Amino acid sequence: MIARLRADARLLPVLGAIVVAFGAYAHLTGNATFAQAGTYAAIYAIAAVGLSILLGNVNQISVGQAGFFGIGAYSVAYCTAVQNWPFWPAALLGVVVAALVGLVLGFVALRFRGHYLAMATLAFGLIAVGCFHETKALGGAMGIGDIPFARLGPVSLSGEAAYWFAWAVALLVAALSLNLLHGRTGRAFETIRNDELAAEVVGVPTRRYKIFAFAYAGALAGLSGAIYAAYLGIVVSEAVSVALSIDLLLMVVLGGSGGVSGALLGAALIGFLDIAGHQFENWREVAYGVLVVLVVVVAPGGLAGLLRRRATSPPRAERGPVSVVPATRVQAPAASLPLAVDGVTKRFGGLVALDGVSFRLQPATLTSLIGPNGAGKTTLFNAVCGIGRLSAGRVAIGGVDVSGWQPHRIAALGVGRTFQNARLFGEMTVLENVVAGAFRTERSDPASDLFALPRSRRERREANDRARATLARLGLEHVAATYAKDLPFGDRRRVELARAIAADPWLLLVDEPAAGLNAAERTTLHEDLLRLRDAGTTLLLIEHDMRLVMAISDRVMVLEFGRTIADGDASSVRNDPAVIAAYLGTAS
Template sequence: MKRSQHLVGVLLAAAALVGITSLFGNDYYLRIVFMMCVYYLCAAGMNVLVGYAGQKSLGQAGLFAAGAYAVALLTTRTEMNPWLALVAAAGISAVCGVLIALPSLRVKGPYLAMVTLAFGIVVEKLVGEWTDVFGGAQGIYGIKALTWDGQPLTQLQWVWLGIGLCALAHLLLRNLLEGRFGRALLSLQADEIASSSVGVRVYRAKVIAFVVAAVTCGIAGALVAQQNQYINSDFITFHLSIFILLLVLFGGAGSQYGPLVGTIVLTAVDAALARWPSAQHFLYGFLLLFALYVMPGGVTGLFSKWFRRSAEAPEPSKAAAVPTRIGPGGQGELLVVQGVTKNFGGVKPAQNVSFRLQRGHIHALIGPNGAGKSTMINMLTGLIDPTEGSIQFLGQEVSGRPVHSICCMGMGRTFQNLRLFAELSVLDNVMLGRHSRMTNGFFASLFHLPNAKREEAATRARALQLLDLVGLLHLAHHPAGSLPYGLQRRVELARALATEPQLLLLDEPAAGLNPQETAELGQLLLRIGKCGVSILMVEHHMDLVMSISDHVIVLDYGIKIAEGKPAEVQANPRVVEAYLGVDEPEEEQHALCAA
């Protein structure tokens, strides 16, 4: 659905809900609808963190408390306008999101969940026992409610406000998640190493996801406090964190409509079982296990295939012009490796290795298995730091730089073992390659400003051009993981080219390819070289190496044993010995047999 059509649809749905709720004469039902709005705000932000970034958090009750107690303290101890207090509560919640993210994101998996759980428990204890500030079980009374025309909002007006905020949150998050930042967050969930290799700042993206979840949850907490004009520690429980997580998982994590479905269903169930708290807790535990093991895609995941768009070939006009220039080309030294050594305990996959790469050349790094070739590629791209030595790219030292920074400098790569974002489309994979080249920031994306529109259109057009270059234009909308292995290799190559590299590092690009595919790859690499990209490839297919390389470097047990033109290297006795071994002298063979 086009963005303008979606906007109209959301506005019409919001207007319809406002009209329907206007007919409600019972404050109890209005209260249920209001709590649906509150829980949707919590779940929508949590979906960014869990469904997109893949970070499991059990501390949302603490962020809910941050917003609730912020607005409570600001309106009871100062003369701040309650509307300004609501905005301030969102900002305070964002700060709390950063504070919880910084230590939490240094761990992964279950450890991350445990750290966030600890945060939620600490906040629960803090508001329950620091009575001088937070009131404990007695709570804080006299919180100023939001007003309209000088009068506190009625129950119906609270519902209208909740509907409006939910519609706004949905539209803003859709802007964010359907563009540059949404792709980046999904890439984190799939493969953080591959994500950083295309220029995504992994840690920063995770922090952004935490902050988004914190802001929406903080606003929800502030609304509850202002609507009740009262807040105490009974609102802040571990049960709340589990319920918010359940809203996302049950509705469908990673789906923009999953939080809405989960909120409507579970809030209605929650209201129906309000008289039986023990039954509530049992049902939540059951539904959480059910969602995790029986329908991991949630309710929306069961029906998503019915609504999935059929793959359509992109318009020829958008991809007709195959790019003639990717890198700057030119002449001179591009990369200088000087005395690089790497120690893994007693193992040394690189020992005082030195070489220089020239612009406009196709270089090959070869050697027997275990020679240290992939380790060298990983050191060049920042995945591994060398123990000793210097690596200079474009005259700048890259040792110790983060992976995304080296990518931004102009060094792209593929991996020995495929690292595609398999659930994303081929087009989205390649568009992710241009993440670091896009200039639209967080707020430009959130509000879909003209700069974000231009960058998205330019990125899409460039990605289609690169897919045309590698012969995959007709498969642009297919899931990358559904393609045959040889075509997946080409997708990874196109994604690396989308980073606009001056130097392209290929780690065994022909691995798993048949002879015809290998020959086609060789012709493709020659075409890429003519587009201004210098290449360094690690490869075992000697026919491919000798047919397209301008310069060959040979490693054996981490030591450079030869370097030069393909014919020279092929005739080098040390290279022959490294690959084929040498016959033992006849006398030694007799001696060994006699022994």
């Protein structure tokens, strides 16, 4: 992820230089058509950057961006041409309204995925254009004309001035967006794109960030529409129809979604082709369609992806003196129990996976949870982490009743977890995975990320240092720069453990950490877990390796058919007849 952003940041000045060269060329040759095409490319690029982040960084599709573009365009058209406002407040109004509508659409979009989301956003775009078309105040089918040019001080932003203005805005938006992606917000996006459930469990409020992404993309499309209206001088509803939504999608897909350079490239490319092929309108659009299908099939990274592949080597681990600022650890509440589970029941239809399970964990102890397959062990972990709704009962963590909480809020209390099938963020490096694990200890908000305020940059640095220290603690520095999806199996589990302890949890749930490990790896794991316990962490462990369980557990609980059938120290559980029956199926 960082590697991609770096490539993006390196491409940005190059694109800026091309913009300047192109503008100078249009100026010297006096070619007004060129300047015009360049201006439109810049205007659409602004909206495309927002969509690119939504699609490529958060994995949410929108086929309704023209709706937001229309909100910006009609705000400027109505406020300046009808109400005689100046351009700037009108544009600001448009951006704010577009962002607010984006919030609402984002909230609705939480319910959808993939092609349903595409359909829902398409419907939004159609509704928006229908509303513009039917509103008398917005000129109905005739639209609004005679929109004055925007003014920047004494300069009227028309002709070549508009070219420079639009590109200045586009590049500024791109630079700010890169800041955003570099910061904590971008890391949250990346975890959502990789694995939403794992993102929640490391403490990312995924819903909030998805809604924010929609609002951000909406605001940028609104800004784009505002500049468009003042530049063209007329807004009609056909100009903000579904065709524009699809055009924007086209730019992003052709250029390469994710980050900013692909969106800029795509917008510039389409802007250029629009002019080059203006006599062959239908052929041009057919060619766009063919290109999109080809890009999806042959080069899913788009143009920017092809450029990146040439420009960047695989990520290298940075070395250097590491001075670790300790994380502001969420303190374990001294007086109360780390975990209290009371009568927790979970039904899936007719199947009762957990049937009134109750237990308490004492601080700084290691408790193992064993039982045959299907006993409900992982379901119990999910119940504690807030994944899925409880059918009955309550869970209290550190004395706080967390029943019905979202997983990210529970994680924020200081709870870590690993999954049976190691849910790492595959497209992120090991270091980035561990940094993400400490997400909940950081405080930077989207606004400070956007403007790269000192706090955002300091947090990013500290998070990296801390993650490197965590990796060092587990002896994993050598894989820091490897993408998680390329890791060998044993390392995957250890990296997931590193991610889970990155934020110094005082309650840690570990799901079958020894599965698939060789003897040496098991010994290391054994030591790691004991070290965590001795440092004051309360551990709950699901494990099938009995030798490991018997060796390290302070207490063993046995679950069968969703009920606790035995609970005590290792030796008493080992000799419990009910346990032997459950495991060996002795006739009773």
